[in-house]
Amino acid sequence: MIACSCDVCTKGTKKDHRLRSSVHIEQNGFHLNIDAGPDFRYQLLRENIKKLDAILITHCHKDHIAGLDDVRSFNYIYKKAMDIYALPRDIEAIQREFSYAFSDVRYRGVPEFNTIPIGHKKFFAGNMEILPLPALHMKMEVLGFRIGDFSYLTDTNYIPGETLERMTGSRVIVLNALRKTPHPSHFCLDEAVKVLKFLHPEQAYITHISHLMGFHDEVEKELPDFIHLAYDGLKIEI
Numbered sequence: 001m002i003a004c005s006c007d008v009c010t011k012g013t014k015k016d017h018r019l020r021s022s023v024h025i026e027q028n029g030f031h032l033n034i035d036a037g038p039d040f041r042y043q044l045l046r047e048n049i050k051k052l053d054a055i056l057i058t059h060c061h062k063d064h065i066a067g068l069d070d071v072r073s074f075n076y077i078y079k080k081a082m083d084i085y086a087l088p089r090d091i092e093a094i095q096r097e098f099s100y101a102f103s104d105v106r107y108r109g110v111p112e113f114n115t116i117p118i119g120h121k122k123f124f125a126g127n128m129e130i131l132p133l134p135a136l137h138m139k140m141e142v143l144g145f146r147i148g149d150f151s152y153l154t155d156t157n158y159i160p161g162e163t164l165e166r167m168t169g170s171r172v173i174v175l176n177a178l179r180k181t182p183h184p185s186h187f188c189l190d191e192a193v194k195v196l197k198f199l200h201p202e203q204a205y206i207t208h209i210s211h212l213m214g215f216h217d218e219v220e221k222e223l224p225d226f227i228h229l230a231y232d233g234l235k236i237e238i
C-alpha cells in the first residue's frame with residue numbers, strides 16, 4: 001500500500017507484493033481477461049501476453065476497470081474493437097469513465113470498445129461458454145464467472161444460494177478475502193474458508209488480498225490443504 005510502513009509492505013517477499021486482482025484465461029487459442037484494473041498494462045507486459053479477445057467485467061469499481069484505456073494496443077495490432085462483457089450498469093460507468101472513447105468526434109488512437117451487456121444468463125465469448133455468478137459486494141451486485149471447471153468470484157461478502165449451486169462441482173475456485181478481520185464489503189479469511197470448505201473444490205485460491213492479511217508464507221501454513229493464497233504471476237492448468 002502506498003506510504004505504508006508495515007512489515008508486509010516493507011519486509012515481505014515477492015508473494016507479499018500484489019498488484020490489483022485480475023485473471024487471464026486461455027482456452028483453445030481464445031484469450032480472455034477478467035477485469036482490467038489500474039495495473040492491467042503492466043500485468044500484460046510482465047506476463048508477455050500477446051493476444052486478448054475479450055474482457056469480462058466483475059463490477060465498475062476503479063480497481064477493476066481503470067486500465068481499460070490500454071486495450072488500444074490490441075485495437076491497433078488486431079485492427080478491431082475490444083469486446084467488453086459487463087452488466088448494463090457497468091457499461092454506463094465505462095461510458096462515463098472513458099467518455100472520449102464514446103464521443104461522436106474521436107481522436108485517432110483512442111481505445112475502441114465493443115460493449116456487450118450481460119445479465120445472469122449463460123453466454124458465449126468466442127467459443128467459450130461463460131456462466132455468470134451473481135453475488136453481493138455489500139449492497140452492490142457483482143458478477144463472478146464460471147468457465148468449465150473454473151470459477152472466479154471476487155469483491156463479494158455474500159453469495160446467494162443459487163450462485164453457490166452454479167459454483168458446485170468446480171475443480172478450481174478463486175474467491176476473495178481481504179484480511180483476517182471482518183470487512184463490510186469483502187469476505188475476511190474465515191468467511192472465505194467457510195464457503196470454500198462447503199464447496200470443496202480440488203484447489204481453491206484466495207485473491208484480492210490486502211497487506212493486512214499478514215505474510216503470505218505464514219498464512220499459507222494456516223490454511224486447509226486445498227486452499228492457497230494466490231500471488232501475482234500464479235499460473236494454473238485445468
Ligand SMILES: [Zn+2]
Pocket residue numbers: 001004005006007008009010211212
Ligand atoms: Zn502495509
Ligand SMILES: [Zn+2]
Pocket residue numbers: 061063064155208
Ligand atoms: Zn476490488
